[in-house]
Amino acid sequence: MTFEIGVTVFVFVITMLVIFWRPNGLNEAWPATIGAGIIILIGIVSREDILDILNKIGGASITIMATIVMAVILESFGFFHWAAARLVRLAKGSGYRLYWYIQLLCFLMTLLFNNDGSILITTPILILLLKNLRLNPHEQIPFLLSGALIATASSAPIGVSNIVNLIGLEIVHMTLYTQIAMMFVPAILGLLFMSWLMFIVVRKKLPKRLSEESYDLEDVFFTKNFHPLKGSISVETKYKRTKLMMSILFFVLLIRCLLFVASYFGIPIEIVAVLGSVVLLIWRWYHLRTNPVDILKKTPWHIFLFAFSMYVIIYGLHNVGLTALLVEICEPIISQGLFQASFIMGGLVSILSNIFNNHPALMIGTITLTEMGLDPITLKTIYLANIIGSDIGSLLLPIGTLASLIWMHILRENKIKVKWKDYLHVSFLVIPLTTVVTLFLLYYWIQIVFV
DSSP: OHHHHHHHHHHHHHHHHHHHHOGGGOOTHHHHHHHHHHHHHHTSSOHHHHHHHHHHHHHHHHHHHHHHHHHHHHHHHTHHHHHHHHHHHHHTTBHHHHHHHHHHHHHHHHHHSOHHHHHHHHHHHHHHHHHHTTOOHHHHHHHHHHHHHHHHHTTSSOGGGOHHHHHHHHHTTOOHHHHHHHHHHHHHHHHHHHHHHHHHHHGGGSOSBOOGGGSOOHHHHTSTTOOSSTTOOOOSSHHHHHHHHHHHHHHHHHHHHHHHHHHHTTOOHHHHHHHHHHHHHHHHHHHHOOOTHHHHHHSOTHHHHHHHHHHHHHHHHHHTTHHHHHHHHHHHHHTTOHHHHHHHHHHHHHHHHHHHOHHHHHHHHHHHHHTTTOOHHHHHHHHHHHHHHHHTGGGGSTTSSHHHHHHHHHHHHTTOOOOHHHHHHHHHHHHHHHHHHHHHHHHHHHHHHTO
16 A cells, blocks of 8 residues: 555656646646556556546536637637727727726636636737737736736636536536536625736736727738638628627527526536537538538647546545545544635645646545535535635646646747746735635625525
């Protein structure tokens, strides 16, 4: 057993180090898959465990992949370039107003899709947008940094915006409908507080006025010679383009709402997500006359492999006694009351996320909770506190989430330098306060509405 503990801990630590390092842009799924393979070959995770893992992550993975497919389809329509151009027009030359519209854009993209997808989509668009606004690199960083932080944190209000959140819901047997009823209000208020606090911190670095020549970038994004994405749609008039984009947006919102309706009636939400992506794919084929195969190539299928592999490694840690040790440590904390338990467990997951990344931190925290024999309301409340730690508290360091790592990688590819000093100047002031405020809001919301 000592050998198994040593090997499992070693595999976990090395896997996380390689994911953080990502030599030569290595996809995070590779080290996770190799680590999981070692755990399985040694026999720490059995065949029955693998079947249990597939059962728990299957629905969540299908839902997230279907959502990402929808995002890729919208990208090929030119939807995100259109949204960014409209955003600049609404800013009316004000750098402060642009800050708030970027916050809104990043929030909505995560809410409509998921945090990793939001980073992958909005970051390149914002880089293009800010460069066309002729902003200097030091003026671009506050917009990019605050946008990335809010995009990642915005996966907290609804479970379907983050694959690890969805997996956690399956583990604690919590429906998507129940999660949003308990979490949406406190999380939204926490995000508003976070945006306001970030604005205070970065305000002096934001340009007060934007170049008058750059107020309307829609023509720049949609000229015949400019194709940001292969197969992007060309619509002759702004009116027709806006009408098409609003129709697509309404459809995506409808599918998003139907996910919660399905959850309420006990219908697997992955069915709704897949049907929505298929309809949107047909819609795209009708307008663009392009083969759907290109969508299969653009979809990051490795996300499923990453989630499965990380869960295998965490299951290995569980099997060698890590969660039993955590249960022994945490049970006295939980027995002190829901208030203390929520704050301490949320804080613990925040710390673990910044050390090991939020995917394994939340999985370990959630599995530990299920071993304590807690009553349903206590289990769900502490799980949601863990979500706050995983989705918001994890942002203290740029290595705390997979989305943050992806964001840093995209910036490096575009030769935009964001130093740790720049990141920490914002995160050390904003993230701890936001995490504490959101945990307070969650506790009192549960007490008022559910207890």
